[in-house]
Amino acid sequence: GAHYSESITGQFRQQLKAASDELGVSELSWLMACFKMVVFHYTQQTHIAIGVPVAGRGHSSTANLVGLFVNMQAIVADFTAQNTVQSLVKNVHDSLQAAQQHQDVPFDQVVEAVVTERFTGQSPIFQIVATYLPYEPLSLDIPGLSLEAKSLPNHASKFPMSMNWIASDDRLDCQIEYQQDLFDDVFIQQFMTHFIDTLQQALTNMSEPVVEVVRPTVVWPHCQAANPTGLLEGFDWQVELNPDALALDYGE
Numbered sequence: 120g121a122h123y124s125e126s127i128t129g130q131f132r133q134q135l136k137a138a139s140d141e142l143g144v145s146e147l148s149w150l151m152a153c154f155k156m157v158v159f160h161y162t163q164q165t166h167i168a169i170g171v172p173v174a175g176r177g178h179s180s181t182a183n184l185v186g187l188f189v190n191m192q193a194i195v196a197d198f199t200a201q202n203t204v205q206s207l208v209k210n211v212h213d214s215l216q217a218a219q220q221h222q223d224v225p226f227d228q229v230v231e232a233v234v235t236e237r238f239t240g241q242s243p244i245f246q247i248v249a250t251y252l253p254y255e256p257l258s259l260d261i262p263g264l265s266l267e268a269k270s271l272p273n274h275a276s277k278f279p280m281s282m283n284w285i286a287s288d289d290r291l292d293c294q295i296e297y298q299q300d301l302f303d304d305v306f307i308q309q310f311m312t313h314f315i316d317t318l319q320q321a322l323t324n325m326s327e328p329v330v331e332v333v334r335p336t337v338v339w340p341h342c343q344a345a346n347p348t349g350l351l352e353g354f355d356w357q358v359e360l361n362p363d364a365l366a367l368d369y370g371e
Contacts, residue, residue, distance in 0.1 A: 120276025121299050123307045125315060127291040134322045135291065142205065142325075146291075147251040148212035150284055152204070153318040154249055155196065155211070156333040157310065165200070168193045170248040170278070171215070173222045191226040192218045193244045200330035204321045207329055247280045254287035282314075 127135070139146045155167050172189050196210045234243045259266050276298045285292040293315065297307050313335055320332045 120296055121304070121307075122294055122296050123304070123311055124292060124294040125311055127293065127315065127318075128289060131319060132289060132291055135318070138322050138325070142208060142212075144208060144212040145215070146286060147249075147284075148208050148215060149321070150251065150282075150318070151194065151215070151249055152196075152208040152211045153314060153321055154282055155198075156204075156207070156321070156329050157314045157317055158247065159198075159200070159329070160313070160333045160335075161310075166195065166197050168195045168245040170194075170242070170245040171218070172248070172250055173219070190222060190224075191248075192222060193226075193229070194218055198329065201328045203326050203328060204332055205325040208321075208325075242278060246278060247282070248278045249282045249284070251284045251286065254285050254290075254292075 135146055135149060139149055142148075151169065151171075155169065158167055159165060171192050171194050173192055174189065194211070194214050196207065196214045198207045198210060202210075230243045237243060276296050278296075279298050279301050281296040283292075283294040283296065285294070293311065295307055295311055302310075316335065317333050324332055
């Protein structure tokens with residue numbers, strides 16, 4: 120796996136906070152909605168499930184326990200290209216709120232209930248993941264020791280694509296982790312630029328249809344992963360992105 124990061128600062132960062140307050144939704148709702156819009160642009164799928172991890176510490180009995188209790192939730196917010204940005208953001212917000220009501224249900228039980236066929240090497244229900252974390256500076260103070268946070272290299276990505284947002288008051292770091300056998304570096308840079316551009320357009324055009332806001336405003340250089348050059352290449356690309364999608368529909 121590999122990573123690519125960009126940051127949102129200054130007035131752009133404050134616009135996101137103000138828009139969230141205006142609609143009465145979380146920043147995650149805005150970020151997830153725009154993430155879904157960009158995924159829609161490349162896949163033309165409006166039924167998009169995105170995995171979101173939750174801490175799994177909703178009860179006081181687990182608050183002081185040492186261990187990993189993280190559970191995964193699938194957030195699905197259906198929409199059409201003609202839905203407005205505002206309606207999609209609120210739809211995502213409602214989906215996140217509803218999922219929180221069932222955060223204690225183990226993801227394995229959800230898979231057993233809704234997935235009838237499993238495929239080796241492919242995560243069930245969703246293939247992309249998004250996380251939102253508040254930035255917490257290292258504050259451990261141990262006499263006689265000097266502590267410094269270090270990023271550890273991660274050579275394997277568990278999902279085809281993961282979008283991670285780390286938020287502080289004046290900065291939002293956006294990081295994509297991706298599988299290099301599915302996406303090349305140029306495409307990921309294009310995707311990130313497209314996401315940030317879509318977010319900026321959405322914040323100032325809430326009443327516009329999704330299809331208008333997600334339209335790229337810049338032209339990127341040729342990218343094999345994003346711009347298949349022929350029918351077979353295009354078919355292979357769609358199979359990688361949407362392995363469960365209908366391939367052909369003949370007749371009525």
